[in-house]
Amino acid sequence: MMTFxxxxxxxxxAETNPPFLVERPAQxxxxxxxxxxxxxxxxxxxxxxxxxxxxxxxxxxxxxAVDRLFSGxxxxxxxxxxxxxxxxxxxxxxxxxxxxxxxxxxxxxxxxNVHSLRVGGGLGTIPRLISExxxxxENPPTLDQGLERVNAVYRPYHDALxxxxxxxxxxxxxAVLVDCHSMPSAQPVQNHANxxxxxxxxxxxxxxxxxxxxxxxxxxQGFSDLGYSVVRNKPxxxxxxTEHYGRPAKGLHAVQIEINRALYMNERDLELTDGFPxxxxxxxxxxxxxxxxxxxxxxxxxxxxx
Numbered sequence: 671m672m673t674f675x676x677x678x679x680x681x682x683x684a685e686t687n688p689p690f691l692v693e694r695p696a697q698x699x700x701x702x703x704x705x706x707x708x709x710x711x712x713x714x715x716x717x718x719x720x721x722x723x724x725x726x727x728x729x730x731x732x733x734x735a736v737d738r739l740f741s742g743x744x745x746x747x748x749x750x751x752x753x754x755x756x757x758x759x760x761x762x763x764x765x766x767x768x769x770x771x772x773x774x775x776x777x778x779x780x781x782x783n784v785h786s787l788r789v790g791g792g793l794g795t796i797p798r799l800i801s802e803x804x805x806x807x808e809n810p811p812t813l814d815q816g817l818e819r820v821n822a823v824y825r826p827y828h829d830a831l832x833x834x835x836x837x838x839x840x841x842x843x844x845a846v847l848v849d850c851h852s853m854p855s856a857q858p859v860q861n862h863a864n865x866x867x868x869x870x871x872x873x874x875x876x877x878x879x880x881x882x883x884x885x886x887x888x889x890x891q892g893f894s895d896l897g898y899s900v901v902r903n904k905p906x907x908x909x910x911x912t913e914h915y916g917r918p919a920k921g922l923h924a925v926q927i928e929i930n931r932a933l934y935m936n937e938r939d940l941e942l943t944d945g946f947p948x949x950x951x952x953x954x955x956x957x958x959x960x961x962x963x964x965x966x967x968x969x970x971x972x973x974x975x976x
Contacts, residue, residue, distance in 0.1 A: 674688075674822065674826050676818075676821055676822040677822065678822050678823070679714065679815075679818055679819055679822060679823065680714060680715075680716050681712070681714030681715060681716060681717070682712075682714070682755070682823075687712070687754075688754065689710075689712075689753070689754055689755045689823045689826075689827070690710075690751065690752060690753045690754055690755070690823075690826075690827050690830070691751075691752055691754065692749055692750070692751050692752075692830060692834070693741070693744045693749065693750040693751075693752065694744070694749045695744050695745070695746075695747050695748065695749065697747070698747055698748065698749060698838065698841070699746075699747030699748075700746065700747045700748050700842075700961045701838050701839075701841075701842035701843070701844055701845050701846060702743070702748040702838075702845075702846045702847075702848060702960070702961055703748065703749055703751070703831070703834045703835055703838055703845060703846070703847050703848070704740055704743045704748055704749065704750040704751070704847075704848045704850060705750070705751045705752075705831060705847060705848070705849050705850060705911065706733065706736045706737040706740060706750065706751070706752040706753065706850045706851075707751075707753050707757070707761075707762045707763050707827075707849070707851075707911065708731075708732065708733035708736065708753065708757040708761075708763065708851055708852075709732065709733045709734065709735065709736040709737040709738075709752060709753060709850075710732070710752075710753035710754045710755045710756045710757065710759075711729070711732060711734075711754070711756065712754045712755060712756070713725060713728060713729075713756055713759070714755075714759065717756075717759050719809075720807055720808060720809040720810070720811070721806050721807055721808060722805060722806070722807060722808035723800070723804060723806060726939075726940065727800070727804060728756065728758050728800065728806070729756075729940055730800060730801055730802075730937075730940070731756070731757055731758050731797075731800040731801050732756055732757065732758075732940075733757070733850075733851050733852040734852065734931070734935055734940055734942075735934070735935070735942060735946070736850050736851060736852050736929065737750065737752035737850075738950070739850070739852075739929065739934070739946075739949060739950055739953055740848075740850045740953060740957070741950075742950065742953065742954040742957065743848075743954075743957050743961075746954075746957060746958055746961055747961070748961065749834055751827075751830060751831055751834060753827065755823060757797070758797055758800055758806055759796075759819070760795065760796065760819045760820075760823055760824060761793070761794070761795055761796075761797055762824055762827050762828065762911070763849075763909040763910050763911050764788060764793075764794060764795040764909070764910050765783055765786070765795065765910055766795060766820050766824055766825065766828075767779070767781055767782045767783055767795065767820070768782075768783045768784075768786050768788055768789050768794040768795045769782040769783070769784060769789070769794055769795060769796065769816065770784070770789050770792065770794040770796065770797075770798045771784050771789075772792070772798055773794075773796060773798040773807070773810050773811075773816075774810065774811075774812070774813045774816060775810070775812070775813075776812065776813040778813065792805075795816075795820060795824065796811065796816045796819060796820075798810075801854065831847075831911075831915070835847060835915060835922060839921055839922060843921065844921035844922070844923070845921065845922055845923070846881065846885060846923040846924075846925070847911070847912075847915050847916070847922075847923065847924040847925070848924075848925055848926075848927060848957075848960075849908070849909075849911050849912055849924060849925070849926040849927070850926075850927055850929075851906075851926060851927065851928045851929070852928065852929045852930070852931050853868060853872065853906065853928045853929070853930060853931065854868070854931055854937065855867060855868060855930050855931055855932035855937060856868065868930055869898075869899040869900060869901045869930065870893070870898040870899045870900065870929075870930045870933060871889075871890075871893045871898050871899070871900040871901075871927065871928065871929060871930070872900075872901055872902070872903070872904070872905070872906045872926075872927075872928040873886050873889050873890050873900065873901075873902050873903070873925060873926070873927060873928075874902070874903055874906045874907045874908035874912055874925065874926035874927075874928065875902070875903065875907070875908060875912070875916070875924075875925050875926070876903075876907050876908045876912055876913050876916060877903055877907055879916065879918075880908055880912045880913060880915075880916025880918070880923065880924045880925065881916055881918060881923035881924055881925045882918055882923055884963065885923055885925050885960070885963070886902060886925055888959065888960050888963055889925065889927065889956060889960055890902060892955070892956035892959045892960065893952070893956055896952050896955065896956070898952075906926065906928050907926075908924070908925070908926040909926070911924065911926075912924045912925065912926045929949070929953075933945050933949050934946040934949045
C-alpha cells in the first residue's frame with residue numbers, strides 16, 4: 671500500500687480507495703519499469719458534480735484499459751505503476767505547476783508555468799478542457815483545491831515513480847521506463863468531416879534524447895513484425911514524463927508508447943471490442959522481446975551510455 675503524507679482529496683482513501691497503485695512481481699527480474707498515468711477510471715463524485723460534461727464525455731479523455739493492456743509485464747518480472755484518478759481531474763504527465771489562469775479565479779503563484787503550450791491549449795496539470803476543446807467545469811475548482819491535488823496526489827505519484835526507477839537502476843545498473851498511453855484513432859482537424867487517421871503505434875523518445883535508440887527500434891520492430899503500422903515521434907514524441915525521466919547519460923531511459931484506440935475499443939460507447947484480447951497478447955510478445963534486450967543483445971554498459 672502506498673504512503674501518503676497529506677490528507678487525500680474527497681473521494682479517495684489511502685487504504686480502501688487509493689489514487690494509484692503499484693503492481694509488483696514477487697521479485698523484479700528485469701531493469702524495466704512500466705507506467706500507465708492516464709488510464710484512471712475512478713471519477714470522484716464531487717468532480718462529476720462540478721463538471722458540465724457527462725461521465726461518458728469525461729471518459730473520452732481517458733486512456734481506457736491501457737493498464738490492462740500492459741498488465742502482462744508484471745508476470746515478465748517488471749513493476750507497473752497505474753493511476754486510478756482520471757487525467758481530466760489531474761494530469762501527472764505535466765509539470766507540477768502548469769496551471770491555467772483561465773481556470774482559476776485566484777492569482778496564481780509566481781512559480782506557476784502559465785505560458786506553456788499545454789496550458790495554452792487548456793491541458794495543464796489541472797485540465798480546463800478535454801478533447802474536442804470541451805470545457806470541463808461548470809464550477810471550477812479553487813486554487814487551494816487544485817494545489818491539494820498536486821500536493822496530495824501528483825507529488826506522491828512521482829515520488830513512487832522516482833523510487834521505482836532509482837531502485838531499478840541501483841539493482842541492475844540502469845533503468846528503462848516505458849510510459850504507456852492510448853490515442854484517438856483520428857487526428858482532429860478544423861474540418862471534422864475530413865479527419866486524418868493515425869498509425870497503430872507511435873513510439874516517442876523525444877527524438878532520440880530520452881533513451882538509447884535500440885530501445886525504440888526494438889519496440890518498433892516488434893510491433894511491425896506483428897503487422898502493425900508504426901511511426902516514431904510524430905505526432906507524439908513523449909510528454910513531461912518521457913522528457914523528465916529520460917536521462918540516458920545517467921543510465922535512465924524513458925520511452926512512450928501510444929496505442930491506437932480503434933485496435934481494441936469502440937470510441938463512441940467506450941466498450942472494449944474483440945480486438946482487446948489479441949492486442950494484449952501482441953503487447954505481451956513485444957514487451958517480452960524488449961525486456962530480453964539487456965541479456966540478449968545489449969550489455970548494460972551500452973544501454974547506460976549515450
